Amino acid sequence: MSPHSLDMSYFAMAQDVAKIVDELDLQDVCLVGHSMGGKVAMCAALLEPERFSRLMVVDSSPAYTSKANKIMPYLQLMMNVDFVQAKRESDGTLLGIRQWLFDTWKKDIPDETMRRFLLTNLEQREGECEWRVNLRAIAACWHHIVGFPDNELQGLTFSNPTIFVAGGRSDYVTLSDFPKIHRYFPQARLLTVEGAGHWVHVDDPHSVLHLITAFVKGSSEKPLLNGVVDLTDKGLALIGT
Template sequence: MLRLSRTWRGPRGPFGSPAPSFSGAPVAPSSGGRGNAEPRPLPLSYTLLDGEATLPAVVFLHGLFGSKTNFSSVAKAVAQQTGRRVLTVDARNHGDSPHSPDASYEAMSQDLQDLLPQLGLVPSVLVGHSMGGKTAMLMALQRPDLVERLMAVDISPVATTSVSHFAAYMTAMKAIVIPQKLPRSQARKLADEQLRPVVQDMAVRQFLLTNLVEVDGHFSWRVNLDALAQHLDQIMTFPPQQQAYPGPALFLLGGNSEFVQPSHHPEIRRLFPQAQMQTVPNAGHWVHADRPQDFMAAIRSFLA
């Protein structure tokens, strides 16, 4: 299987110069997404698995604090089982993609509207979890011509503030202190201990700690905590939309999750009139991690 990767590299290495604060970040230029009609797209980091060019590609979009590696095993399975091209992408301010003060859904949608045609992957199947699901929904509503079908994983086009602990996670991550020149294993253990009082779920801590990186002996978060914290209220809501997306859509929900409520269904139906709802039993918000086989079965069925 042919695998193509592109990782954004700043002028001074993969994460920019070592930052003075723990949550320091590489920054790419941005219009801010406010003064201009459209935000300026950023060159996202991605991995593309080769497949049959006549079939719509499958594009995986991760959630807040995630990265393209969240879907690595699923992406390989989809490529092998369906013969399709499969793209995993780091959103701006996440993974190996550049950082920007603009963390809006309009900006994240614009990044994809720029990238997918460049790669010859339109129209494509968008599979987005949480924040990535909202990015996928907005892109489908803005540019339905670029989206063959849409799968939103445990998220809806409605505000989800009441059920998230993301603000507390960010505060805990920003407060971490790690001495320089520690071995990575010790640094990770120390960070885990400092997160534990706030992030009691070990699986969630392990997920957050995938963002801990070391550059020249200095440990920092590769997610842009400052921009994400500033935009968190925006990330938890959804930009108001009028036009519906006419294509097929699947809303895959975690049976143990409270992110999508019955009260959200009317807005889902209004914006996505072809939407199907499917619940995965015994899955929380991270459906693909909790029930990977059920997640794969849902994707295969939706593609068929």
Template sequence: MFITRIGRQKLFRSLNIIHKTCPRYFSSKLPSSDTVELAYASYESTADPEDNSQPPLVILHGLLGSKNNWNSMSKAIHRTTGRKVISIDARNHGDSQHSSHHTYVHMANDIMKLLKKLELSKVSLLGHSMGGRTAMVLSLLCSDLVSSLIVVDISPVKTSPQIFSMVNLFDAMSSVDIRPGIAMSKARRLADEQLKNITPDVNLRNFLITNLVQTNTGAYTWRVNLPALKDNFQNHISCFPSNLKGLQYCGPTLFIGGSLSDYIRKNDLKEIQEFFPMANMVFVEGAGHWVHSQKPEKFLKIVCQFLAEK
């Protein structure tokens, strides 16, 4: 068994757990109104027969990201491994529904709901940053659903001080003012100019601007739910849920960190293995927090090798 009797009883008390939500294990008891419909993109072969023996790989993006950020990598992973790849927009991001709630338990339940809809009883999970913590929570709450787990540059036991600068980004994005009716290219340039006041990092600004969208009326807005993200950031997004201690996911687990990032450290491994006893850790030289976009070839090789072996 992946979950001990003591761990299950503890989780029942702390999260009000019910067995029926997850096909063979359990999830937190959330009202159906607290789960949202998630948008996703699926990458699978049409010309060649699928290898149905391999569970699909589900990819979960980070804070202020979207499934679109993983388009090229999703295609490359599918092409290399032959696995079906499903990249998902988290609640309050991309094309998924918005909600005032934004906790890792809520996001894990959203994923469970989608997998049930897609009739998937076993998947591998890959999550970056916020998506990595969502993947960890889902693995702990519903171990039987998860074939293997890949967590990218985030830890369940430590939090980088850099993460708290995100509040400034929320405020900066909220203050961007663009007149309606202008071309998207000009709107992006104007947004970039205004965001320079908060960050000199052009790559970060370009990442944020991927969230700029134009409405049917010609007005510009952000597709991420900034108020909900800001309200939930301090207590829910910036930290790993403390009430999951005592639970374990004992399946194959790989943590991939960037050597230039402080979101995860080598000395975290011992505490990480209290949650994930089979966890191994690898660091990509020259990469920061966005390992997959900064060192894509190395990242692809590590992920595909892990999936081939597990």
């Protein structure tokens, strides 16, 4: 498990990405990030554009959205888990504890996909359960996480190929975000995967895999599968381009 840090700023996380690229001596790097990871990828590309050849951001944008605030109750629920009780009420195994929490959380999180996703963060080491992610650091830095460091990134651009992939059923990214996206990423395209929610890669892994593969290979062809819509022209129309 990766070490935890109390600093969850996008600058710190972007620096972590750049450091890994350096330590592994990676070349021709394509960054792909979802949600908060998408914002980290954006910051890394803007701060160190020479290190990255391409950028794909999945259901995230530099524009503010209040929708991210609905994640906070999930964090509180995870932080409030009594693992002693969970172990006692289940068979004590990781799978058993996950299933017990899955059933217990049904009222608070009706969405089964979301419950299953959150519980993938639960691990068991030497018989003791713990969360893989640093929940308290995330909660403490939440006001930074839901935003975007515009003041610090003002005037920076990433001019290499960039794709923003939004979930058609999600409202984390909208067409109205495109002017701000274009300001930071002038080569950006905006695609939507119809039928997918915020967890685009979970709802439609086939389409997302196809998009990533074609993009990483540098395909100039617009990889429009059934259910994938290109909104770039509509976005450009908003800014008169």
